[in-house]
Amino acid sequence: MASTTIYTGHRVVVIGAGVAGLAAAVLLAARGLEVTVLERAAAPGGKMREVAAGTARMDGGPTVFTMRWVFEELFAEAGAALGDHLALRPVSVLARHAWSERERLDLFADTEQSAEAIGRFAGAAEARGYRDFCERARKIYRTLEGPFIRAARPTPLSLAAGAGLRGLTDMWGVSPFATLWAELGRHFRDPRLRQLFGRYATYCGSSPFLAPATLMLVAHVEQAGVWLVEGGMHRLALAMARLAEAHGARFRYGAEVAEIEARGGRVSGVVLAGGERIAADAVVANADLAALAGGLLGDAARRAVPKPAPERSLSAMTWCLEAGTSGFPLARHNVFFSADYAAEFRDIFERGRLPAAPTVYACAQDRDDAGAGPDGPERLLVLTNAPAIGDRRPFTGEEIASCERASFDLLRRCGLRVDRRPEAVTLTTPLGFERLFPATGGALYGRSLHGWSSSFGRPGAATRLPGLFLAGGSVHPGPGVPMAAMSGRLAAAQLLGHLASAARSGRTAMPGGMSTR
Numbered sequence: 001m002a003s004t005t006i007y008t009g010h011r012v013v014v015i016g017a018g019v020a021g022l023a024a025a026v027l028l029a030a031r032g033l034e035v036t037v038l039e040r041a042a043a044p045g046g047k048m049r050e051v052a053a054g055t056a057r058m059d060g061g062p063t064v065f066t067m068r069w070v071f072e073e074l075f076a077e078a079g080a081a082l083g084d085h086l087a088l089r090p091v092s093v094l095a096r097h098a099w100s101e102r103e104r105l106d107l108f109a110d111t112e113q114s115a116e117a118i119g120r121f122a123g124a125a126e127a128r129g130y131r132d133f134c135e136r137a138r139k140i141y142r143t144l145e146g147p148f149i150r151a152a153r154p155t156p157l158s159l160a161a162g163a164g165l166r167g168l169t170d171m172w173g174v175s176p177f178a179t180l181w182a183e184l185g186r187h188f189r190d191p192r193l194r195q196l197f198g199r200y201a202t203y204c205g206s207s208p209f210l211a212p213a214t215l216m217l218v219a220h221v222e223q224a225g226v227w228l229v230e231g232g233m234h235r236l237a238l239a240m241a242r243l244a245e246a247h248g249a250r251f252r253y254g255a256e257v258a259e260i261e262a263r264g265g266r267v268s269g270v271v272l273a274g275g276e277r278i279a280a281d282a283v284v285a286n287a288d289l290a291a292l293a294g295g296l297l298g299d300a301a302r303r304a305v306p307k308p309a310p311e312r313s314l315s316a317m318t319w320c321l322e323a324g325t326s327g328f329p330l331a332r333h334n335v336f337f338s339a340d341y342a343a344e345f346r347d348i349f350e351r352g353r354l355p356a357a358p359t360v361y362a363c364a365q366d367r368d369d370a371g372a373g374p375d376g377p378e379r380l381l382v383l384t385n386a387p388a389i390g391d392r393r394p395f396t397g398e399e400i401a402s403c404e405r406a407s408f409d410l411l412r413r414c415g416l417r418v419d420r421r422p423e424a425v426t427l428t429t430p431l432g433f434e435r436l437f438p439a440t441g442g443a444l445y446g447r448s449l450h451g452w453s454s455s456f457g458r459p460g461a462a463t464r465l466p467g468l469f470l471a472g473g474s475v476h477p478g479p480g481v482p483m484a485a486m487s488g489r490l491a492a493a494q495l496l497g498h499l500a501s502a503a504r505s506g507r508t509a510m511p512g513g514m515s516t517r
């Protein structure tokens, strides 16, 4: 945000303290607006939440922290330094991957180290394929960062104009219509490597068999840096909330917004589930787009937003547990692959059922990237992908038990024993995620990115109702902690832009004074 005008007396309500709501709250409060954040949960963070299991508390949501620059810029815009609020350590081992007890592969932050490991694992040709893949992923990322990720509302045309001919040629050395899976076949012959890099589609809640090849950029994002947040990812949410508070924002927890009100053709405030009215000149909604479009926040909000694309992204089954482990040298991030990746995604997206043979992610939260950890029980987040049908039907006890068996059996076949005690396990199903994030069915990443044009299907921050802005993983530029934070930043920028243009034209769209630093 280039201008430093300070706005006073403008009342903004932010609905939701997910990372996007927090980003908007920080930036708007730093510019002098009167910000009130209303959050239905008991703490900030949204999906970046802390979960209790046994005697422990642990991250129950995101665990991979990337694109640190997004937060450095955000904190700097609010006059603070990220490093003063959060201790971050870069990892050298990005993740440990396993297919069986004998087949293991580590990926490293250092591309050459990864290439050597891939060479030892699958041969020199695959190592060359990996180097080409990295170069392609880097070019795609470089092309998209400005005209897509940072842009308010990109279209295929604006992207073409912003990227320039060179950028587009770099990016579309792959066909714009190719799927990630097909493109990976051009770089890797070994199906295990195709599976490993195809998994990046799931970071956006999508299937590698349907997602566009441009999602290769996720590989570059990881190589550009993964950090461990001391104390857990949830600390990031706490740090952002504290920063917003330091600039005068007020946070109310256990405060569920039931309706966004409009008067005279623009936003006038919100009504809480208990009936309390809070007047506002602008509202930033961090609830899922599906909740607004489905009428959960009233008619004015429903009419103001477009219908989301029909297909939901992935949900998950997550087990947070405190348990003894043995047999497998766990790193911080570990992935155990199923034998048939295509079948897994068919189960989820075509059959709407829990995968019979899931791929399993395990985050060993007490370990560093190299694997050093505690002697006794440790904190694990174990995750498998699942269909987002939490609002349609709950899974039966037998379905859940069978998914759990399949997941932990795979770990055992790969050499990892996890000594689970039922009293130290907290399970969250798609139904549980639906309850936490209403109208999503438990989808964790908004809509799926299936098809080449899907990236352009997400709305930007502005809506048809003046004064109402959107922020979150279901709007542009999409899900993931840094991307959602970017969307909060874009929402704040649009809101301030509207204020500035109202001031220039002499309108008093929002009451209150204005001064310039």
Ligand SMILES: Cc1cc2nc3c(=O)[nH]c(=O)nc-3n(C[C@H](O)[C@H](O)[C@H](O)COP(=O)(O)OP(=O)(O)OC[C@H]3O[C@@H](n4cnc5c(N)ncnc54)[C@H](O)[C@@H]3O)c2cc1C
Pocket (backbone or CB within 6 Å): 015, 016, 017, 018, 019, 020, 021, 038, 039, 040, 041, 044, 045, 046, 047, 048, 060, 061, 062, 063, 064, 065, 066, 255, 256, 257, 258, 286, 287, 288, 291, 316, 318, 383, 436, 437, 438, 444, 445, 471, 472, 473, 474, 478, 479, 480, 481, 482, 484, 485
């Ligand atoms: C298990 C899991 C693993 C993940 N792993 C990663 C990862 O490793 N790396 C990564 O970058 N991303 C990961 N993600 C995705 C990432 O967590 C999300 O994309 C991001 O946190 C979404 O942020 P958001 O701003 O959209 O808000 P959300 O987190 O969706 O929060 C929205 C908030 O709004 C509140 N709210 C909704 N409706 C109302 C209402 N009516 N009134 C008041 N409050 C309301 C909700 O309670 C919630 O707190 C993961 C997500 C999950 C669940």
